[in-house]
Amino acid sequence: MTMRIVVCVKYVPDATGDRYFADDLTTDREAVDGLLSELDEYAVEQALQIAEAADDAEITVLTVGPEDAKDALRKALSMGADKALHVEDDALHGTDVLGTSLVLAKAVEHTGYDLVLCGMASTDGGMGVLPAILAERLGVPQMTLLSELAVQDGVVTGRRDGDSASEELRAVLPAVVSVTDQSGEARYPSFKGIMAAKKKPLESLDLSDVGIEEDQVGLENAWTTVLEATKRPARTAGTIVNDEGEGGKQLAAYLADGRFV
Amino acid sequence: MERNLFDEQHDAFRATVRQFMAKEVAPHMPEWEAAGMVPRELFKKTAQIGINGLQVPEAFGGAGVDSFLLNAIVFEEIGYAAASLGGLQVHLNTVLPYFLEYANDEQKSRWFPGFADGDLIASIAMTEPGTGSDLAGMTTTAVRDGDDYILNGAKTFITGGINADLVIVVARTSRDGDNRRDGLSLLVVEAGMEGFVRGRNLEKLGLKSSDTAELLFDQVRVPARNVLGAEGGAFAMLTSNLAQERLSISITAQATATAALNLAIDYVRERKVFGRRVADFQNTKFVLADCATELEAAQALIDRAILALDTGTLTPADAAKVKLFATETQARVIDRCLQLHGGYGYMREYPISRLYADARVTRIFGGTSEVMKSVISKSLAL
Numbered sequence: 001m002t003m004r005i006v007v008c009v010k011y012v013p014d015a016t017g018d019r020y021f022a023d024d025l026t027t028d029r030e031a032v033d034g035l036l037s038e039l040d041e042y043a044v045e046q047a048l049q050i051a052e053a054a055d056d057a058e059i060t061v062l063t064v065g066p067e068d069a070k071d072a073l074r075k076a077l078s079m080g081a082d083k084a085l086h087v088e089d090d091a092l093h094g095t096d097v098l099g100t101s102l103v104l105a106k107a108v109e110h111t112g113y114d115l116v117l118c119g120m121a122s123t124d125g126g127m128g129v130l131p132a133i134l135a136e137r138l139g140v141p142q143m144t145l146l147s148e149l150a151v152q153d154g155v156v157t158g159r160r161d162g163d164s165a166s167e168e169l170r171a172v173l174p175a176v177v178s179v180t181d182q183s184g185e186a187r188y189p190s191f192k193g194i195m196a197a198k199k200k201p202l203e204s205l206d207l208s209d210v211g212i213e214e215d216q217v218g219l220e221n222a223w224t225t226v227l228e229a230t231k232r233p234a235r236t237a238g239t240i241v242n243d244e245g246e247g248g249k250q251l252a253a254y255l256a257d258g259r260f261v
Numbered sequence: 262m263e264r265n266l267f268d269e270q271h272d273a274f275r276a277t278v279r280q281f282m283a284k285e286v287a288p289h290m291p292e293w294e295a296a297g298m299v300p301r302e303l304f305k306k307t308a309q310i311g312i313n314g315l316q317v318p319e320a321f322g323g324a325g326v327d328s329f330l331l332n333a334i335v336f337e338e339i340g341y342a343a344a345s346l347g348g349l350q351v352h353l354n355t356v357l358p359y360f361l362e363y364a365n366d367e368q369k370s371r372w373f374p375g376f377a378d379g380d381l382i383a384s385i386a387m388t389e390p391g392t393g394s395d396l397a398g399m400t401t402t403a404v405r406d407g408d409d410y411i412l413n414g415a416k417t418f419i420t421g422g423i424n425a426d427l428v429i430v431v432a433r434t435s436r437d438g439d440n441r442r443d444g445l446s447l448l449v450v451e452a453g454m455e456g457f458v459r460g461r462n463l464e465k466l467g468l469k470s471s472d473t474a475e476l477l478f479d480q481v482r483v484p485a486r487n488v489l490g491a492e493g494g495a496f497a498m499l500t501s502n503l504a505q506e507r508l509s510i511s512i513t514a515q516a517t518a519t520a521a522l523n524l525a526i527d528y529v530r531e532r533k534v535f536g537r538r539v540a541d542f543q544n545t546k547f548v549l550a551d552c553a554t555e556l557e558a559a560q561a562l563i564d565r566a567i568l569a570l571d572t573g574t575l576t577p578a579d580a581a582k583v584k585l586f587a588t589e590t591q592a593r594v595i596d597r598c599l600q601l602h603g604g605y606g607y608m609r610e611y612p613i614s615r616l617y618a619d620a621r622v623t624r625i626f627g628g629t630s631e632v633m634k635s636v637i638s639k640s641l642a643l
């Protein structure tokens with residue numbers, strides 16, 4: 001039977017560019033180029049490796065996001081995923097992690113799944129809790145922050161490297177797994193992959209297609225509110241300590257004053 | 262100005278190449294410059310993302326693309342990253358076209374799969390210690406002996422000469438007739454053939470990460486089945502391919518000059534002198550405005566030439582104009598961008614110094630600026 005792998009990916013502002021906020025304090029997506037979150041590329045890579053090792057597997061990449069988020073899906077398709085699902089609805093603007101996880105859960109159920117793969121966090125929001133919430137909503141086991149994983153006979157096994165110990169974990173599918181940036185470099189989309197992606201199915205759904213009401217999502221219904229956003233101040237020139245015999249003391253005083261020690 | 266040559270697939274491929282250059286190439290440039298060459302494995306990696314096989318027919322594992330636009334994208338991205346991959350550039354933009362155009366079916370099945378998957382990289386050896394601009398004066402000879410040719414001679418300045426698995430050697434196979442241009446042939450010499458000796462990896466002013474070698478051929482027995490195209494017809498083959506080679510050099514000139522402009526902009530915004538940013542001086546603004554304008558003009562010319570090459574209408578004189586203009590522009594722009602860096606611009610740890618040194622040769626190889634002018638003037642019916 002075909003193993004159905006769904007990879008949740010996010011379209012994020014290019015982290016190397018400046019960040020801007022719109023009037024409602026959401027990310028201004030017009031101002032900066034977007035791309036497939038780098039941390040999600042690791043999840044796509046793991047999905048591809050699992051599919052390559054399996055007899056029969058199909059990878060769907062799924063995103064919730066604006067029109068341009070299709071770029072992230074296309075990139076994942078050109079890396080080798082089989083098909084893409086895009087949940088797109090004006091009412092989604094400003095949705096928080098609780099709302100997004102709800103939409104993802106409904107979309108994952110809508111398309112059918114054995115294994116859901118996620119990155120360890122988004123490179124813009126950086127919350128890192130979405131995979132756990134998603135597993136909870138789906139009512140399936142979760143194995144988060146894996147640096148290694150494999151699937152065999154309907155069981156997913158993996159390793160989570162913590163600060164003091166490495167844990168070997170296993171779960172029976174269906175399950176939700178998130179992978180870290182230590183899980184293995186993602187492949188580059190090849191030219192042939194890019195040409196092949198053109199012909200792969202990319203389906204768009206709106207909220208009603210996945211059975212969600214407008215009042216369950218959006219900025220209005222987020223559990224947190226951004227009150228203020230301030231641009232990081234420009235870097236100021238550092239303090240220069242001239243050593244005239246007292247250099248060490250001056251350095252120590254600087255560190256103490258700044259509460260660095 | 263917005264460039265209108267590219268579609269969505271081109272943009273997606275450009276994004277891949279950009280990511281690849283940022284991760285796999287740019288950080289290693291200092292190390293490769295010190296080594297005098299790039300590691301051979303790099304060409305396997307470029308093959309994995311499909312660069313090597315772009316124009317190789319699908320039957321042999323390539324993508325079978327019949328357009329230069331994707332090559333342009335690859336070498337633009339290398340230039341924008343202030344990097345250079347001379348061996349790959351010569352292989353793809355100068356050498357591969359000879360194989361695509363002139364290889365027979367047996368040669369195709371022998372070499373094309375290796376071109377597509379990065380197992381084979383080729384160079385071309387025209388220049389000799391005594392002959393550069395005056396190609397017809399070359400003295401390397403290949404004399405028929407049964408099913409083989411016996412090759413003797415010396416070549417120099419051969420880009421990729423150390424890494425190359427195959428070298429197209431231009432040699433004289435006959436000396437009949439009055440025309441010096443007759444009697445030159447293309448012989449494909451393979452690594453490991455007896456008597457084929459790679460000389461020094463030459464020390465250059467710039468382009469230090471690309472291997473440039475002397476090659477010696479001492480009684481090398483080259484099978485006749487390694488002759489590319491018609492025996493004796495090499496001169497016409499060489500000239501018919503020059504337009505693409507010259508356009509390729511122009512594209513790199515333009516991309517590296519663009520990188521220099523961006524480096525200068527970043528630098529003058531940060532650097533403070535006399536209490537102001539260097540960017541605040543009117544001279545800086547005017548110099549950079551000039552650079553940006555000249556680059557815009559060169560880009561317009563190059564973009565037209567790329568499309569003309571694809572439609573088969575780029576004449577040798579056209580390509581010579583493009584190379585002359587683009588490389589002279591590159592020199593002016595990079596020189597001025599270095600000047601705005603002050604003394605730091607002269608330091609090797611600043612990429613602008615590398616761009617400056619690398620730029621000097623674009624007015625020399627692939628035909629000097631003087632040779633470009635003589636090609637152009639021949640088209641003027643003087």
Ligand SMILES: Cc1cc2nc3c(=O)[nH]c(=O)nc-3n(C[C@H](O)[C@H](O)[C@H](O)COP(=O)(O)OP(=O)(O)OC[C@H]3O[C@@H](n4cnc5c(N)ncnc54)[C@H](O)[C@@H]3O)c2cc1C
Pocket residue numbers: 351384385386387388391392393394395417418419420421465468473622625626627628629630631632635
């Ligand atoms: C880094 C590098 C890489 C190279 N890679 C390759 C390669 O891969 N394969 C290869 O075959 N060659 C390669 N070359 C050689 C290159 O193509 C030649 O150096 C170039 O064609 C000039 O030839 P030359 O050096 O013999 O100069 P010469 O021909 O000796 O020229 C000397 C000077 O005379 C001028 N001159 C020559 N003819 C005329 C004329 N008719 N009218 C007016 N002025 C004239 C020239 O413009 C120049 O200023 C490379 C060279 C370099 C530096």
